[in-house]
Amino acid sequence: MKYEIDLPADIQHCLTERANQTGQDVAHLIRLAVTRFVSEEVSANGDDSKWTQAKDDRRCELIDREIAGTISLPERAELASLQRIAEQHFDEIASPPMEEALKLHKRLISKPDA
Numbered sequence: 001m002k003y004e005i006d007l008p009a010d011i012q013h014c015l016t017e018r019a020n021q022t023g024q025d026v027a028h029l030i031r032l033a034v035t036r037f038v039s040e041e042v043s044a045n046g047d048d049s050k051w052t053q054a055k056d057d058r059r060c061e062l063i064d065r066e067i068a069g070t071i072s073l074p075e076r077a078e079l080a081s082l083q084r085i086a087e088q089h090f091d092e093i094a095s096p097p098m099e100e101a102l103k104l105h106k107r108l109i110s111k112p113d114a
Contacts, residue, residue, distance in 0.1 A: 028073075035077040051089035055082055 007015070015026045022029075062079040065071040071079070 032073055032076060035073055036080050038077070049085055049088065051085055055085065058082060059086060 015029055018024075018029055019026045059079065059082040062071060062075055062082065065075060066079060
């Protein structure tokens with residue numbers, strides 16, 4: 001299915017600039033952006049957000065393919081999705097300790113102005 005879209009001039013300029021930097025054509029960059037967007041929407045609406053060792057292994061494999069320059073467009077979208085899930089997971093298990101920050105905040109707001 002083909003679509004014809006009119007993009008604002010600034011977006012067209014950015015796409016052309018990015019295409020020149022990466023050596024890819026504009027159509028490829030648009031496909032990549034749309035694939036990532038759709039992947040994020042599916043991921044946000046799905047229940048598959050639990051982090052597992054298998055997902056981490058797959059993420060590492062995709063990172064290796066990206067570094068080697070052999071990653072496909074669907075794999076890029078998959079990697080973006082796995083990255084997002086990994087970041088959420090690591091934020092949950094390693095969130096910064098707030099107790100000391102809250103104590104400092106309370107102390108600062110309770111000090112009278114000098």
